[in-house]
Amino acid sequence: PRTFVWTGYRTNLNYSNLYKTVRQLRIKGYLETPREGRKILLKLTNKAKEELILKKLLEGKSWDGKWRIVIFDIPEKQRKVRNSLRNKLREWQFEQLQKSVWVGKKDVSAEIKKFINYLNIPQWVQVFVADKI
Template sequence: LGMSSSPRKYYSTLSKIRKEWSNINQSNFRRSIKRLSSEKLIEEKIFSDGSFKLILTKKGREQAKKLNLLGSSINFKKPKKWDGKWRIVAFDIPEKDRIFRGILRNHLRELKFFKLQHSVFVSPYPFEKMILELTQLYSAQAYVRVITATSIDNENRLRRHFLKK
């Protein structure tokens, strides 16, 4: 609201917020706040006038980064022209980090990577930065390799797979 350029826009935004707020199921909202607070993702400050403020904790900011990173893959736009390079993601993640292994596999599937082997995925699209950010976020850089290659032995099969989409 502080960015509103005119009072009219400010009041218009406030009325929209008020309308949306009335559509929220208050008991579900309070339950969600309690859950997020108990998981130490947010801090709730209640003021004497009955108003409150929700603040993301450090843990909450990390979780938000993870969700934002996963959301960014959904919005990825495929380049119109292929640059002729294959992006290969290979990983060997220990059993103690199996949760991250599942997250990485799901992320690669969401990005439409082709499963070459159980822990090797390939894509013609430039997702390197996104994958590296994900591994850094989970401190898993030691377990994941991102390779850019100009050729691969079953390239015709891969081309058919990605061209049909």
């Protein structure tokens, strides 16, 4: 496996920005910072690796001429879940037609269904494939 080891110091590196960036990546679950003696290691999590692989796969696929349409009506009590779904749709390069209607060109139907089940919201979400919109 590829490993990046940084052992030197750069005088033009803004350590405050580096610390903030590493902290945000840890909070989002993309980075682990195990210690090895006095050294702090930066290690990508499985979540980060999976998302990088998915992004690479999405970039490589050409459009098959079909639209994926996601329509949802998630209750206000489930706002965080609704926002998670919207964020994931953006990651998958979907565009918002209305507040709860999104369309995309990439064939990620299987991933969408898995994510909907993971969030436990299939009763509030419909996924369609269409030739025209």
